[in-house]
Amino acid sequence: MSSVSHTRGHSDRVSRGSGMIARQIGMRADRAEAIRFAGMLHDVGKLGVPTKVLQKTGVLTEEEYAAIQLHPMRGLEIVREIGFLNEALTGTMPALVDAFVAALRREGWELPTLPAVPLDREMVTAQDHDDPTAPLRVVETF
Numbered sequence: 271m272s273s274v275s276h277t278r279g280h281s282d283r284v285s286r287g288s289g290m291i292a293r294q295i296g297m298r299a300d301r302a303e304a305i306r307f308a309g310m311l312h313d314v315g316k317l318g319v320p321t322k323v324l325q326k327t328g329v330l331t332e333e334e335y336a337a338i339q340l341h342p343m344r345g346l347e348i349v350r351e352i353g354f355l356n357e358a359l360t361g362t363m364p365a366l367v368d369a370f371v372a373a374l375r376r377e378g379w380e381l382p383t384l385p386a387v388p389l390d391r392e393m394v395t396a397q398d399h400d401d402p403t404a405p406l407r408v409v410e411t412f
Contacts, residue, residue: 281309281311283382284312284313285307285310286309288305288312289305289309290374291305294373312345314344315341315342315345315346317348318340319341319344320337
């Protein structure tokens with residue numbers, strides 16, 4: 271699985287979960303939609319992180335780790351001026367987590383499926399960072 275497709279899938283899942291939270295806490299439909307968009311953009315700050323760091327499979331150096339740690343602040347700077355995302359900027363409040371758990375119980379959550387990989391490619395194990403309880407899977411390297 272490529273880093274790009276995994277990142278896109280992650281953003282899709284965060285977007286869906288964000289919308290579920292917004293509906294669970296009773297946000298108006300237009301505001302819930304804005305939160306869903308914010309979920310899609312939650313990792314936009316990774317634009318400021320070098321691709322080689324994002325795709326690195328080994329241990330990160332202190333500088334690489336710092337670049338990753340700063341991506342939420344970079345994302346905030348990027349989306350700060352987008353007026354309809356105001357609620358998303360405070361989206362880390364402890365009640366939203368409870369709402370997400372309740373929404374999961376009500377609506378469920380379907381885990382993504384990985385595409386089939388030809389047997390003649392190099393394979394590695396990987397774990398979905400959206401679901402650390404999921405078993406390791408064998409994926410194709412690029």
